[in-house]
Amino acid sequence: MxxxxxxxxxxxxxxxxxxxxxxxxxxxxxxxxxxxxxxxxxxxxxxxxxxxxxxxxxxxxxxxxxxxxxxxxxxxxxxxxxxxxxxxxxxxxxxxxxxxxxxxxxxxxxxxxxxxxxxxxxxxxxxxxxxxxxxxxxxxxxxxxxxxxxxxxxEIPPTEPEWAFGRQYLLTHFHGNDDIEWEFDWTRRPYADTVEEFFATVGSRSASYDLTFPHQVAxxxxxxxxxxxxxxxxxxxxxxxxxxxxxxxxxxxxxxxxxxxxxxxxxxxxxxxxxxxxxxxxxxxxxxxxxxxxxxxxxxxxxxxxxxxxxxxxxxxxxxxxxxxxxxxxxxxxxxxxxxxxPSWPPPGTRTLVLHASGSSLIHEPGPSEVVTWVHDPEDPVPSPMPDSFAFLRYHPDEQDTMNRKDVLAFTTDPVTTDLDLTGPVTVQARVSSDGPELDLFARLLDVSPDGAAHLITRGRTTAIGLQDITVSLGHIGYRLRSGHSLRLMIASTDAPEFIPAPGNGEHRWLAQSTKPNTQQVHLGPDGGLTVRLTVAG
Missing domain, CATH: 3.40.50.1820 (Alpha/Beta hydrolase fold, catalytic domain)
Known part of the structure; x- marks a missing residue:
């Protein structure tokens, strides 16, 4: 068919x-x-x-x-x-x-x-x-x-989880003179076979795709x-x-x-x-x-x-x-x-606010040292919260239920007592490791309202190999956290299908036919523990 x-x-x-x-x-x-x-x-x-x-x-x-x-x-x-x-x-x-x-x-x-x-x-x-x-x-x-x-x-950088749209763009907008729209079936492996079936169906290939697969040509x-x-x-x-x-x-x-x-x-x-x-x-x-x-x-x-x-x-x-x-x-x-x-960005007069993950909280001082684990299962990835990240605000999803998954870590502050203006870069630092060949880390900073609704403020991602101290840029933000609201940091190893899940066995993400669950670790506490650095006004 x-x-x-x-x-x-x-x-x-x-x-x-x-x-x-x-x-x-x-x-x-x-x-x-x-x-x-x-x-x-x-x-x-x-x-x-x-x-x-x-x-x-x-x-x-x-x-x-x-x-x-x-x-x-x-x-x-x-x-x-x-x-x-x-x-x-x-x-x-x-x-x-x-x-x-x-x-x-x-x-x-x-x-x-x-x-x-x-x-x-x-x-x-x-x-x-x-x-x-x-x-x-x-x-x-x-x-x-x-x-x-x-x-x-x-571009498809080797130090980050692969953004699925990077290759999909070449199959839709740079396939030929016309644009071609189709739905990718992420339930079938290897993903590259679905691409070949698509080429056979439309009767032509994308030269731009062939220049990126299986490896990017400079x-x-x-x-x-x-x-x-x-x-x-x-x-x-x-x-x-x-x-x-x-x-x-x-x-x-x-x-x-x-x-x-x-x-x-x-x-x-x-x-x-x-x-x-x-x-x-x-x-x-x-x-x-x-x-x-x-x-x-x-x-x-x-x-x-x-x-x-x-x-x-x-x-x-x-x-x-x-x-x-x-x-x-x-x-x-x-x-x-x-x-x-x-005159500059961040605006003059900002300061850095450092929050430390401890238990399920984000607090001002490091808590006791501990190692927190979760299982990354490529066959059951953490779902992307909306169908189109380009039009994120059209959906503006409530992400509160995601924190209830066993493969998601969530750390939340107490509600702030006055408005807090975030005006500048946000970074996450952590010591992480995996029993698999690589670890994708997705970090999301959320605004949690008194009724529990959680909406994205900013996010970032990186890929780590072995035991590694990482710094993840969550970009920049100009955002007012209202009095009575909390900040929540969510950590996961997948965000699919927006990003291609690591198969867990070291194979090419588009060619892997099988997968393997991995146990991931992140350290908490004073020595290399998980922290969030925020730029705040005044």
Whole structure:
């Protein structure tokens, strides 16, 4: 019978756009839409968006975004990247974006409606295409706004549990020109056999998948050199506290701060959003306020979603007078969606709060030394709390029942007596070991309300080998823990199917046919014991 799947073909071209095929240096032509403000063909600055999700499709709603941008007087160019939808060429993730970006910018500068000044905008993969273009140092590229992205986006690092979407993305969005949607069956092993069955069903393979499996081939994402080694351009990094790709962006931010030329031109805005731009301030998400399905809600969202980028472009593309704050950030769960401003992140005046795991509690001083064990069973993994981590806030799951599993450790503080503002990085330190070949450790920090409901604040993960002292980054957060609420740290060895469970026998996670339970250990107490380090205000 084969695997059921849905093929998404190009949507009709918007009536607002003029489509043309732009020729790259190797002769390949890329489908490109041009949007002009009220049909004005006078020269002006251009915003370029290069994306793999269909420049005319409903998922990215580029025609609506372009219309919003053209109202501010910008020319907008939206392009299907090589090998996607209407564009020609081989479908390969991240391989051709640098020089294709350069050639597209060069084409823009030669158009009668261009004044030779270009900015780039976009999130996720079309944030990566900005960094790729910046690596080529085209002089017309004057500013970029990478949102919810990173230069290492979707890499498969050997020191972390494998994010299932890393390979799935290559089977859906980078299989060929069309997108292909299908449900993966995680009950069958080996997982690689399901992939082969999928290829047989659709009648073609994904070249990008074959370059990662069974081992990652080193791809030249940046053949002109790493973007951070290129001349610096003004950069507004847009992040979300619940963005599941934020760890890549925080890595980029830390590296850019170490480079004086880039750090002088670096701006940061952090919002209480997830990867799909749902806001914590809009909870609960309903059909009436869901931008993905409600056009009125989407138009309301555009103000917070697009206008900060246009304000940035006004200064750096148009030369308008004005000051862009170096850091803008929202304090989630505060009841006030206004942005705070600070010269640096974390904000000045923060301090470190250290909490120690003891028994089932998180306390201020270490408790007695002990070793706590749990069994990791790959056939009964701790389930991921929602079906789509990209749209985490659309679900905003209550995770209180997870702590009742025998393979989950939970440590909870007493309720706080005043509001506690978490404003900065969160880390977990521990001494861990396993009787298996490796130990995946997932750490989740939760807000526990008086009625017992537990909602995620932030999370992190790592993989350890043997007896090892580990430090797990749980990213950064701006979050108000309300008076009467508690913090809970949950520790587990699985988060499936979002992450591929370790089979317990040392075999490749996609090739393993059998599994083996492992006994995991974490130390508590004063010597290498499990601790949480929080950055708090005041």
């Amino acid at each position: 084969g695997i059921e799947y849905l093929r998404r073909t190009p949507a009709p071209i918007s009536d607002l756009a003029e489509e043309t095929m732009v020729r790259m240096r190797d002769g390949i032509r890329l489908a490109t839409d041009v949007y002009l403000p009220d049909g004005n063909r006078e020269p002006g600055p251009t915003i370029l968006v290069r994306l793999p999700y269909d420049k005319n499709g409903a998922y990215s709603f580029m025609p609506e975004i372009a219309e919003h941008m053209t109202r501010r007087g910008y020319r907008v160019v939206a392009q299907d990247v090589r090998g996607k939808f209407r564009s020609e060429g081989e479908t390969l993730m991240a391989v051709n974006e640098a020089y294709d970006g350069y050639d597209t910018i060069d084409w823009i500068t030669k158009q009668p409606w261009s004044d030779g000044i270009v900015g780039m905008w976009g999130e996720s993969y079309y944030g990566l295409t900005q960094w790729a273009a910046a690596s080529t140092a085209h002089p017309a590229l004057r500013a970029i706004v990478p949102r919810h992205t990173g230069t290492r986006l979707a 791809l030249r994402r940046f053949p002109a050199g790493h973007p951070f080694d290129a001349p610096a351009v003004p950069t507004l990094m847009l992040m979300g506290w619940w963005d599941n790709c934020a760890h890549w962006q925080w890595q980029d931010y830390a590296e850019l701060l170490r480079r004086p030329a880039w750090s002088r031109l670096l701006y940061l805005q952090i919002e209480a959003t997830d990867h799909e731009n749902y806001s914590h301030f809009d909870l609960p998400i309903t059909p009436e306020n869901d931008p993905a399905v409600n056009q009125r809600a989407r138009q309301r969202m555009f103000g917070r979603y697009i206008d900060p980028s246009l304000d940035f472009f006004d200064v750096f593309l148009r030369g308008h007078a004005g000051t862009i704050p170096r850091i803008r950030w929202q304090l989630a769960n505060s009841g006030d969606r206004a942005f705070h401003e600070s």
